[in-house]
Amino acid sequence: MEYKLFWGCTIPARIPFVENSARKVFKKIGLNYSDLEDTTCCPDPTGLPAVDQKTWLTLGARNLSLVNDYNNSTVISLCSGCVETLKTVNHILNVHGDKREEVNKYLTKIGKKFSGNVPVKHVGQLIYENLDEIKKYVVKPLKGFKVAVHYGCHFLRPSEIIEWDDPDNPKTLDEIVTALGGESIPYDNKLECCGCPVGKSDEELSNKITMQKLQGVADSGANCMLVVCPACFTHLDFKQKSLNKEMETQFDYPVFYLTELLALAMGFKPKDLGVRYHVVKAKKLLLELGFMD
Amino acid sequence: MTLKIDFGFRKQFKTYKFSLNYCYQCGTCSGGCPVAKLTNGDYNPRKIIEACILGLKEKLTTLLEPNVWQCSTCQKCVEYCPQGVELTEIFDHVKNLCVEAGNYPQAYKAQGEAIREKGSAIPMSNAIIKRRERLGLPVMKTASHSEIQTLLRETGFIKKMESI
Numbered sequence: 001m002e003y004k005l006f007w008g009c010t011i012p013a014r015i016p017f018v019e020n021s022a023r024k025v026f027k028k029i030g031l032n033y034s035d036l037e038d039t040t041c042c043p044d045p046t047g048l049p050a051v052d053q054k055t056w057l058t059l060g061a062r063n064l065s066l067v068n069d070y071n072n073s074t075v076i077s078l079c080s081g082c083v084e085t086l087k088t089v090n091h092i093l094n095v096h097g098d099k100r101e102e103v104n105k106y107l108t109k110i111g112k113k114f115s116g117n118v119p120v121k122h123v124g125q126l127i128y129e130n131l132d133e134i135k136k137y138v139v140k141p142l143k144g145f146k147v148a149v150h151y152g153c154h155f156l157r158p159s160e161i162i163e164w165d166d167p168d169n170p171k172t173l174d175e176i177v178t179a180l181g182g183e184s185i186p187y188d189n190k191l192e193c194c195g196c197p198v199g200k201s202d203e204e205l206s207n208k209i210t211m212q213k214l215q216g217v218a219d220s221g222a223n224c225m226l227v228v229c230p231a232c233f234t235h236l237d238f239k240q241k242s243l244n245k246e247m248e249t250q251f252d253y254p255v256f257y258l259t260e261l262l263a264l265a266m267g268f269k270p271k272d273l274g275v276r277y278h279v280v281k282a283k284k285l286l287l288e289l290g291f292m293d
Numbered sequence: 294m295t296l297k298i299d300f301g302f303r304k305q306f307k308t309y310k311f312s313l314n315y316c317y318q319c320g321t322c323s324g325g326c327p328v329a330k331l332t333n334g335d336y337n338p339r340k341i342i343e344a345c346i347l348g349l350k351e352k353l354t355t356l357l358e359p360n361v362w363q364c365s366t367c368q369k370c371v372e373y374c375p376q377g378v379e380l381t382e383i384f385d386h387v388k389n390l391c392v393e394a395g396n397y398p399q400a401y402k403a404q405g406e407a408i409r410e411k412g413s414a415i416p417m418s419n420a421i422i423k424r425r426e427r428l429g430l431p432v433m434k435t436a437s438h439s440e441i442q443t444l445l446r447e448t449g450f451i452k453k454m455e456s457i
Contacts (some may be wrong), residue, residue, distance in 0.1 A: 013417045016421060020428045035433070192367075274428050
């Protein structure tokens with residue numbers, strides 16, 4: 001099985017340290033993968049379909065068509081939004097013949113074709129499915145990490161299309177945290193949105209959603225957060241500072257992407273991962289827990 | 294004020310998104326909607342679906358009552374709908390019509406422009422390119438400009454972006 005990595009926009013262009021941690025983890029576990037080249041934006045499931053659904057379907061189908069040539073390969077993405085778009089486009093074009101025909105009419109102009117049924121998987125799923133094997137590489141268990149796991153929306157829903165974990169009572173990420181030696185802390189509003197997508201149209205509303213989320217974390221005794229989506233990452237990491245200023249809160253929770261926590265547990269140094277580029281600094285916590293000298 | 298029923302809109306909508314016909318207005322969508330809760334029901338997915346069924350185009354796309362742009366796209370309504378109504382997709386269609394009517398938040402246009410020009414929602418900045426080098430990350434090979442332009446001309450996206 002060969003994996004084709006669909007990197008998307010946000011991770012490479014805003015938080016490349018997450019990409020760095022993933023590449024290190026993949027190399028360590030010997031994952032047979034290569035980058036899916038010549039891609040466009042997935043496109044963003046919370047943005048482009050609102051402007052023009054047809055274009056969203058077409059660009060999504062173009063991205064999937066790049067995998068047609070790679071028999072027996074699975075697309076892997078670190079972004080829940082990319083996974084949602086690619087899976088939904090697959091779904092829509094497989095169910096609606098007329099839309100598939102229309103999209104293929106456009107793709108013909110650039111010599112491409114959507115053939116359907118390209119398997120797409122979130123990296124969180126890949127890790128969970130191989131957890132027993134991956135656990136063998138843990139040399140530094142995440143002792144002392146009290147993790148507020150944030151599943152986000154598109155990692156789970158719509159479950160009919162995403163087909164991963166229980167949308168009402170998910171457990172895969174909590175189990176990964178436990179397997180790495182950390183502790184998953186229950187908190188209020190755990191399954192709520194981070195507030196990112198609606199920020200494009202209503203910042204005040206977006207802030208309210210984020211406040212609720214972070215307040216739940218603050219009341220829980222967690223000392224950090226885990227996310228599996230770059231939109232959730234940037235939003236929850238970037239927003240704490242501005243909310244503290246506006247709302248007089250004192251949020252100070254380092255946010256980690258799943259592969260960052262994995263890399264730390266595998267013994268990679270925060271310095272080599274680029275953890276210093278987080279907005280909410282993780283240094284204090286990592287020093288305290290013995291992950292930094 | 295009197296609300297006008299747009300029969301063309303109603304017919305087109307019900308054909309385009311057939312699952313709309315299955316809605317029996319139970320309100321499960323609104324009950325589970327985090328935005329409905331935070332706006333004391335001002336934003337209400339059930340009411341948007343109702344207006345679609347009734348053909349109240351002007352109410353939705355001009356008056357923005359309720360404001361479809363307040364949807365957080367969390368997909369809870371889709372998850373919980375007992376009738377399998379594809380709410381988020383239906384809302385996207387309403388938003389497409391809002392865009393055509395010139396009623397949309399600027400951030401959506403900005404993202405559309407970025408995709409039109411570079412094929413990426415977030416183009417690489419020089420600072421990030423340097424940071425990638427420092428982290429030892431490879432240069433990303435993305436889609437060719439001409440290919441994106443051809444495709445976006447075909448779908449009518451370039452024209453749409455110029456007209457809004």
